[in-house]
Amino acid sequence: FAGTADGYIYTRLGNPTINALEQCMAQLENGVGAVATSSGMGAISTVYMALLGQGAHAVGTSSVYGPSRVLLEKHFSRFGVESTWVDTTHLDNIRAAIRPNTKLVYIESPANPTMQVTDIAAAAEIAHQHGALLVVDNTFASPYLQKPLNLGADVTLHSVTKFLNGHADIVGGIIVVKDAAHYKAIRGMMTAMGCNMDPHQAFMVLRGIKTLGVRMDRAQANAMKIARWLESHPKLNWVRYVGLESHPQYALVKQQMSGFGAMIAFELKGGLEAGRTVMDNVKLATLAVSLGGVETLVEHPASMTHASMSRAHREEAGITDGLVRYSVGLEDADDLIADLAQAFERI
Ligand code: LCS
Secondary structure, three states: OOOOOOOOOOOOOOOHHHHHHHHHHHHHHOOOEEEEEOOHHHHHHHHHHHHOOOOOEEEEEOOOOHHHHHHHHHHHHHHOOEEEEEOOOOHHHHHHHOOOOEEEEEEEOOOOOOOOOOOHHHHHHHHHHOOOEEEEEOOOOHHHHOOHHHHOOOEEEEEOOOOOOOOOOOOOEEEEEOOHHHHHHHHHHHHHHOOEOOHHHHHHHHHHHOOHHHHHHHHHHHHHHHHHHHHOOOOEEEEEOOOOOOOOOHHHHHHHOOOOOOEEEEEEOOHHHHHHHHHHHOOOOEEOOOOOOOOOEEEOOOOOOOOOOOHHHHHHHOOOOOEEEEEOOOOOHHHHHHHHHHHHHOO
């Protein structure tokens, strides 16, 4: 208990199975250590709690997983923590939002659900110039496709519920840290708050990581085929997939990611009504939140994952009422295309 010797005392403080996952993730993302948590939100709240305090300010990507933003705006604001949310694809917006008390720049790239991509190396440089830390939510890419700590970030985190676990059968989170002092602070905060991962979750995620590469390869090959088909479809206003040349940050994607992943966003002509028709009529994809699993999921961010954000904040972030998010799984790509085609026919 004096902390002078290694060993396992109590699972909230440490456990061999959880530790195996933490070691694995620290190696995959080049951190000094990793801290596993009960959920992705557990990872995010631990990082906020450890790195922000009374009078501190954070700058974040406006298009993040809704609750990551709402947590600061609605809850941490009660304790004197301020936050500003901007389109971080334009680095000048980060520079302009930084204040003397900014302690954290928080980015999600690619972002949920707009698929906006932020320049991680440049964001790290800006944060560091102002004495702030850069935290990257790397959930959409996974360490297989992007390693933010190698690009200059101080902390990276995941909802392991998604690609890392990959089978949609547990919820979990993890934080990977570059610097020993921050690692110690973050671990201390996690154990104090008690949002530890359970050993069974850790066992499941370690199983999932064994196939991360092959799952990602298949899912992103499917996604590319589907995105190209969507791009040529007359019923769509636009399609966003980081692997398409039409993606606004395509050149940056090729620089900082080693693949394109499996998340697609699109908007149908006919907006929300048309989107609802498609979501209600797909048969192979499932209408559900979450993402990154072996099965294809389709969802409507404005009424589902991002409903906790105000409409004004959603619009500012590019999350239109007509935006449909599609998480590509491991099914046959032509079957998925046929499924979408028959649903589009119903509009
Ligand atoms: N970060 C990102 C990018 C996410 O997409 C999510 C969850 C979280 C963090 C939070 O992780 P959790 O606590 O759920 O493990 N995203 C969800 C989504 O898009 N649909 O359902 C959950």
